[in-house]
Amino acid sequence: MTRTAPAVTDERMIDERLKPAGLIITLLRRPEVGAAVAALAIFIFFSVSTQAFLTPAGVATWLYSASLFGIMAVAVALLMIGGEFDLSAGAMVGTTGLIVGIVTTEWGVTIWLALVIALAIALAIGAANAFVVMKTGLPSFIVTLATFFILQGVNLAVTKIITGTVSIQGMSDVPGFDAVKVFFGSSFALFGMDVKISIVWWIAITALATWILLRTRSGNWIFAVGGQIESSRQVGVPVMKVKMGLFMTTAGAGWLVGMLQLFDVSTVQATTGIGQEFIYIICAVVGGCLLTGGYGSAIGAALGALIYGMTLQGIVFAQWDNNWLKAFLGGMLLLAVLVNLYVRRQAGVRS
Amino acid sequence: MTPGDTSAAPPILEVRDIGKTYGSILALRGVSASVGAGEVLCVLGDNGAGKSTFIKILSGAHAHTHGKLLAYGVERTFGSPREALDLGIATVYQDLAVVPLMPVWRNFFLGSELTRGFGPFSQLDVKGMRRITKEELAKMGIDLRDVDQPIGTLSGGERQSVAIARAVYFGAKVVILDEPTSALGVKQAGVVLKYIAQARDRGLGVVFITHNPHHAYPLGDRFLLLKRGTSLGGFKKSEITIEEMTKLMAGGAELDALAHELARA
Numbered sequence: 001m002t003r004t005a006p007a008v009t010d011e012r013m014i015d016e017r018l019k020p021a022g023l024i025i026t027l028l029r030r031p032e033v034g035a036a037v038a039a040l041a042i043f044i045f046f047s048v049s050t051q052a053f054l055t056p057a058g059v060a061t062w063l064y065s066a067s068l069f070g071i072m073a074v075a076v077a078l079l080m081i082g083g084e085f086d087l088s089a090g091a092m093v094g095t096t097g098l099i100v101g102i103v104t105t106e107w108g109v110t111i112w113l114a115l116v117i118a119l120a121i122a123l124a125i126g127a128a129n130a131f132v133v134m135k136t137g138l139p140s141f142i143v144t145l146a147t148f149f150i151l152q153g154v155n156l157a158v159t160k161i162i163t164g165t166v167s168i169q170g171m172s173d174v175p176g177f178d179a180v181k182v183f184f185g186s187s188f189a190l191f192g193m194d195v196k197i198s199i200v201w202w203i204a205i206t207a208l209a210t211w212i213l214l215r216t217r218s219g220n221w222i223f224a225v226g227g228q229i230e231s232s233r234q235v236g237v238p239v240m241k242v243k244m245g246l247f248m249t250t251a252g253a254g255w256l257v258g259m260l261q262l263f264d265v266s267t268v269q270a271t272t273g274i275g276q277e278f279i280y281i282i283c284a285v286v287g288g289c290l291l292t293g294g295y296g297s298a299i300g301a302a303l304g305a306l307i308y309g310m311t312l313q314g315i316v317f318a319q320w321d322n323n324w325l326k327a328f329l330g331g332m333l334l335l336a337v338l339v340n341l342y343v344r345r346q347a348g349v350r351s
Numbered sequence: 352m353t354p355g356d357t358s359a360a361p362p363i364l365e366v367r368d369i370g371k372t373y374g375s376i377l378a379l380r381g382v383s384a385s386v387g388a389g390e391v392l393c394v395l396g397d398n399g400a401g402k403s404t405f406i407k408i409l410s411g412a413h414a415h416t417h418g419k420l421l422a423y424g425v426e427r428t429f430g431s432p433r434e435a436l437d438l439g440i441a442t443v444y445q446d447l448a449v450v451p452l453m454p455v456w457r458n459f460f461l462g463s464e465l466t467r468g469f470g471p472f473s474q475l476d477v478k479g480m481r482r483i484t485k486e487e488l489a490k491m492g493i494d495l496r497d498v499d500q501p502i503g504t505l506s507g508g509e510r511q512s513v514a515i516a517r518a519v520y521f522g523a524k525v526v527i528l529d530e531p532t533s534a535l536g537v538k539q540a541g542v543v544l545k546y547i548a549q550a551r552d553r554g555l556g557v558v559f560i561t562h563n564p565h566h567a568y569p570l571g572d573r574f575l576l577l578k579r580g581t582s583l584g585g586f587k588k589s590e591i592t593i594e595e596m597t598k599l600m601a602g603g604a605e606l607d608a609l610a611h612e613l614a615r616a
Contacts, residue, residue, distance in 0.1 A: 211474070215474040215475050215477070216466075216473070216474055216475060217464045217466060217473075217475065219475075220453075220457055220460075220461060220464055220475065223450065223452070223453055223457070224450050224453065224457075224461055224462075227450035227451065227452045227453055228449070228450040228451065230446065230448075231446065231447070231448040231449055231450050231461075232450065232461070232462070234444070234448035235448050235461045235462035235463070236462040236463070237461065237462050294450065294452045294453070295452050
């Protein structure tokens with residue numbers, strides 16, 4: 001990058017600095033573009049290299065896989081744009097499933113009431129996360145790490161005390177199970193695929209989150225509190241409310257995914273969701289979210305989950321050793337972070 | 352304050368013999384000044400002179416403990432910045448209250464977004480906000496190629512100007528500028544001074560806080576000099592020269608001593 005031009009005038013210099021950085025950079029400024037390119041590449045790769053990937057059954061399989069991660073990734077992306085993490089998001093999926101399982105099969109609570117109880121507890125835990133983070137000023141990483149371990153321990157211990165085992169069986173015998181299954185565990189035929197209802201939830205939530213982020217005041221405030229919390233306070237953004245809403249949304253998404261899994265297979269393990277919290281964060285980062293907050297996209301996070309779902313199933317179809325998935329995931333994450341860094345530099349943000 | 356200065360309309364903002372104590376600490380005392388529409392009041396002082404306390408009183412961040420504060424001729428004690436803001440007294444702090452990664456127009460309307468529709472279906476009036484942002488900046492003489500660029504990509508002077516334009520658009524009658532030029536280079540500082548002049552010409556009262564007499568003198572109509580928490584007096588432009596101002600600020604004797612010390616033997 002040597003500048004061979006002779007001495008330029010002041011006006012020229014200013015003009016030069018303001019010049020657009022070129023089409024590719026302008027395009028790359030959209031946070032989800034990198035993920036879209038990667039998703040397309042992986043789609044083509046597995047479509048060509050395996051027989052099963054592009055069959056209706058194959059597509060339905062990886063879409064289902066992506067949808068469960070996608071719902072959480074979108075919620076986690078909103079939270080990350082708002083400048084926070086939630087490591088308890090994975091354990092929350094297990095907690096809500098276990099609550100519904102236990103109160104219906106062990107205590108005979110009606111299934112609809114059980115859903116409401118589980119949602120209320122999830123939202124309360126989300127609100128508690130937000131409250132501790134905001135009141136103490138501690139990093140949410142450490143606060144929700146604590147929540148994560150508490151939930152993980154409670155999930156196992158309480159399930160053992162009440163049922164004597166580490167899983168809930170017999171959900172399908174609970175009265176009203178089939179009625180609820182319509183919303184959370186059903187599927188329908190489309191283009192010869194057996195499409196699970198969770199895919200509809202995933203698309204709807206991604207669309208809703210995108211609309212909120214880009215076209216509502218709340219969305220503006222999410223970007224603001226994640227980008228520069230002090231400035232947001234000074235111009236009157238209700239910082240506490242925004243963060244509270246984000247943590248509760250993530251917890252609510254945990255509940256939804258908990259229900260989607262419970263009503264799909266009608267059992268739940270006490271270890272459900274453990275170890276997935278980082279996958280949600282990776283999906284969000286691959287989708288363009290900055291770890292420092294204030295930047296990202298819901299569509300990007302959904303694409304990040306799509307990449308994960310395709311790779312997870314693609315590796316199975318290709319009959320490779322499943323352990324390659326983790327290595328791939330790590331490589332993908334590193335690549336995404338590097339792309340983010342590059343884009344941020346090109347965008348020339350002087351923060 | 353000269354006695355013959357009383358015009359028909361009271362100044363937008365006036366302080367008389369105002370002071371502030373924090374417990375036993377006297378942060379500011381005996382300061383009088385006023386600013387009217389289309390006027391620039393420059394508040395000058397070295398570090399620790401009481402400029403920050405003065406801003407905090409005017410902006411409503413801290414209530415004064417002595418003297419009187421009048422807005423439009425009515426005595427007030429501000430309990431919060433919101434109260435000052437509601438009277439059209441806006442403060443632009445050094446950090447400008449902007450979010451660097453967000454587009455210019457989103458920053459312009461942050462916290463006071465325009466929406467369309469009702470209840471849960473209300474959504475941002477993106478077109479309207481983009482247009483108004485462009486128009487308001489144009490009125491300040493800032494021609495942005497793209498209001499969608501992150502505000503962090505603007506120069507320091509431009510960002511400062513956006514913050515001023517925002518305050519004006521949201522109904523400010525007086526803007527208090529906290530050291531708007533201190534972090535800027537010579538050229539950028541000049542740009543900001545030009546925008547301040549533009550705001551003044553549009554009938555805005557400006558309180559310009561600075562420690563740089565060279566920035567204050569060309570722009571100011573009145574000057575308030577602070578030192579060690581007290582006023583060295585208020586001056587009209589005709590009553591003081593830039594050299595006198597510099598000397599007063601630094602303390603004439605001290606400056607002479609310094610000159611003597613630094614002179615080559």
